Amino acid sequence: MLLRRGGLHQHRHLTLHATAAAAATTRTSAIDDLLTLFIPSAPRINPLHRRKTLARISRSIKLSLLPPFEPAACALLASEMVPEALSALRHMRALSQTPSLPFHNLLFRSLFDKGDVFSLLRVFRDMVAVGPAPDHLAFEALILGFCRRGDVGRAEALLWLMPRFGCAPGVVAFNMVINACCVFGRALGAFAIVCAMAETGCAPDVVTYNVLIGALFREGNVGEAKKVFEEMVESGVEPNTRTYNVVIDGYVKMGRLKDAVLAFDEMTQRGLSPDCYTFNTIVAGYVKFGREGEVGHLLKEVLRDELFSAEELELDVLIARMCWDDQMDKAAEILRRSLKDDNGTPSILAFHSVITAYARSGFETEAFELYRSMVEAGLSPSASTCNSLLMGLCRNGRLREAGVLMDKMVERGFCTSKTAFTILLDGCFRVGDRSGAMNVWKEMERHGVSPDVVAFSAFINGLCVSNWMDEACEVFEEMLRRGLFPNNFTYNSLIHGFCNDGNVSEALRLEKEMRKNGLQPDIFTTNIIISGLCKQGRFKSANDVFMNMCDNGLTPDVITYNTFIGSYCKTLDMVNAVSFVNKMSLQGCEPDITTYNIWIDSLCRSRMMSQAVKMVDELVSVGVVPNTVTYNTVMNGVCEDVLDRAMILTAKLLKMAFVPNIVTVNLLLTHMCKQGLTERAVMWAERFSQVPLTFNETTFNILDRAYRDLEWTGGIRGEEEGRSSFMEFLMHITIDYMYELSHPKSRSWDIKDVLDYGFGELPKAIEAR
DNA sequence: GTAGGGTTAG
Structure with missing residues (x-):
């Protein structure tokens, strides 16, 4: 504080004073002077911290043979007092002392942690001008820092600068930049660097291949990923556990569990042992697709090496399953209990699943409470958990606060990733803030983050929901131009957009195109098309799609039935509406709150209020929870046709569903x-x-x-x-x-x-x- | 250099 605020004169005076002291008197008094020089008179954080720093500086200087500035500066860095360390560096330069390379590397790391790229570049410039000449480690520290911040351009520039300082970049430096390219969605840039790398005589290693394969899977480009894998083996690079983790993750994300398990088997046949990532990836896949019962034999394989205890595994699987089933309260309770019992801490993964499940459903308060317990239990929150909290805010329309959190994350060098941007983009569209969404999109590009398939899909979906079909199609074209492979989300969003626009034929054309591109239309696609046809009154065609569903391996779900029931009710065709209610119960598909809401609405419209009242009682008795739509539907009926029971019914609903x-x-x-x-x-x-x-x-x-x-x-x-x-x-x-x-x-x-x-x-x- | 529900239906 003193140095930064004190102005040039005071600054010079202190410098000379300290120098003179250091030269003329004993080492101990020089230390005292140094302390006055670096440690601000007002405590920065707390007195304890200050005392600790002073002690650390004294100790460093006493132990060191270096001129006293450098150990002092290192001690300041250790106390996270970066501005003070920078001023120490300036003193050294002023006295023509050359700070060592390790000190520079330490300083670079601290500056990246603080996000102070400006100072960092200045220090680097001075270093290049007057020494010490940067070595491999210095360059790699800088490249890593820039990569973490998503500044791939600077990272790559440094890579090509290295030979001019007599150190050709090694495979480690190349890999960092290649990985950053892939993380920020520039697979093409990554390939270019791989080619250039080969020209410099530096051969890609297993890391290079792992990164490339991962990027291709993320793009949904399985064919190319397989080719790169084969190329890797051919060129004599042995795949390792991480290679298989990447492959397994890719398959799981695409819902191709069978391929994932084949890869798992191949991995064990090669004598590679699966690790916790392998396990988490596969279990997540099984739980996601409702097949956690089958995980058993795989777990045995993993348990053989006693990486995990059976109890821990079961707890994780149980909690993940509960989250998929929207039973977050129960899952959170189990987590809290296991924390209290103190017999083994629940995994970060378990916490993460529950926090994310809460955030997704808009229970941001609960998400945050759990986040607090997690931090209190000494578990570090990761970027993923922060993304979940960001999502909690976005789903509650608290965009302004989401923006603050996002800035904080970026500032921390935490996560300038696509995920956070995508969440924010989607959040803007959800509250109908289209210009905000456009800004996020631009901001993303400005940060050098190339949108990937998910980001493009979120953007396209937002445009479709806003009924901006021309723009949505343009963005879709742009996505194809960039070599990204559209997935089911992308197509479903477009098909939905065209259906809402009344253009069912275009929607059907897209469905065909989807098949041609090797994608399987799913239950979403089918429900969207059925809904579109019903809206046009084309019930015959909608029924045909319904009949053909099973042939495509799809089972109608509650949304399919609700779509038919609701559409028939709207046209007052109660015969067909009832027929679908019967089909639904025959198939063992349970009605949900929407089914009841549809039915209550048509009872109210037919002025059958007492039946509607009965229906409310029934849904509550079978454990369905009434919601805002129930309240609105019933109140609409009550206002239309006040009957004696209106007050009782109103009171009941006010208690249960007044939002x-x-x-x-x-x-x-x-x-x-x-x-x-x-x-x-x-x-x-x-x-x-x-x-x-x-x-x-x-x-x-x-x-x-x-x-x-x-x-x-x-x-x-x-x-x-x-x-x-x-x-x-x-x-x-x-x-x-x-x-x-x-x-x-x-x-x-x-x-x-x-x-x-x-x-x-x-x-x-x-x-x- | 790896995971963890970033985006879709009534």
Whole structure:
């Protein structure tokens, strides 16, 4: 602080003072002077830290034979006092002392950790100008730092600079840059470097091949990945455990479990032993596809080497399965219990699964609580866990805070990865912030992160959902131009977009194209097409698709049935609607809350309110949880046709499913207007515009009509006392809910908590346990 | 240089 704030004069004065002291007096008094020089008078963090640093500096200087600045600077670096260490370096330069190479390498690492690239480049420039000449280690430290930050351009430039300093880049340096290219989605750049590498007489090693194979799998390019694998074996490079881990992961991600297991077998036949990555990858695949029962024989293989205890494995598998089944509370409870019992810490993986499951479902508070327990248990959160927290914020529409977290992650050198950008991009589209999404896309490119298949798919999906089909198609073309292989997500998003646009024939053409490209249309594709056909009233074709599903190895699921039931209900074709309800139960497919909501809605529309009431009781009795749609549907019926039981039913639903949204407000406004309470409706709309709730097109249409209505009638209409007070009551509780929601007190944690928690130390490589 | 639900349906 003193040095940075004190101005040039004071700075010089202190320097001379220290120098004179060091030269004239004993070593001990020089140490005292140095301490005044480097350690700011005001404590930076806490007194304890300061004392420790002073002690460390004294000790370093006493032990060292170097001129006293360098050990002092090293001690400052060890205390994370980077600015002070930089000023120590300036003193050395001013005294024409040459700091050693190891000191420079240490400083580079600290500067990367702090994200201070500007200082780093300045130090490097000075180093090149006046020595010491950078060696292999210096270059590699710099290249690694730039690669971690995603600055592949600088990393590659340094690579080609190395020969000019008398040290030709080795395979390690090449691999770092090649890996960075792949991580940031520039497979082409990676290939170019591999070629250039061969020209310099440096042969690719197993790492080079592993990185390339991984990148190709991530692109979905299995054919090319296999070719590179063969080339590797031919050129005499032996595949290792990591090679197989990459291959197995690639297959699992594509749902090709059979191929994954074949690779696993091949691996063991080669005498390679699977490690924790192999295990986690395969188990994740089995659990994901609901086949955890079959993992047993593989586990035995892994357990033979006693890498894991059976209990630990079972706990992980159990927790992963629960998360897939949306039973996060149970999983979290088990985790907390096993922490308390103190008999073995649950794995990071287990924590990660639950945190992510919570975040995905929008339970950000629970996600954060668990994150806190994880950090308290001494487990380092990884970039993946931070991404999950980011997703939690995005799924709750808290984009601004997500942006803050993202900046913090980038600042930490943590994760300038595609994943975080993709989450943010998707988050923007979810809240309808299209220009925000465009900015994220640009920002991603600006960071030198080339979008991959997932990022492109998320972008295309966002455009499709916004009904910007022309743009979506353009982006799709761009994706193909970049040599990326579209996957099911990509096609399904486009097909959905065209169906919503009423262009089913284009959707069907895309489905054909998908098959031609070797992709299997899945249950999503089929449901989307069925829905599209139903929307067009083409029930015959929709039924044909339904009949053919089984031939393609697909089983209709609850969404398929709901689509048919809902579509038939909409056209008042109750005969066919009932027929699909029967088919559904015959197939043993359980109705979910949407099925009930559809059915309750059509009962309400047919003015069969008492039946609707019965249906609400029934769904609760079978353990289905009513949601906002249930509430809105029933209230719509209640407002339409007030019956004696309205208050009881309302009270019941308020207790179970009162999470009002814009649809709730719209339906209340509509009914107020319908009941001649137009003036009150307008008054309430004004009040609702004061709370954080975004009106949609429907709201504006309702209000347009209301204002016109008031102009015509002058607002004089009869009204029934009972109805009016009931509607007023509903309006009151709804706006109260919105107020409470916007009140910061209702949030149990703040984004600041996340940033201060677990960010103290730069995450190390995460151990599996 | 490796994992961990980044993106899809009613």
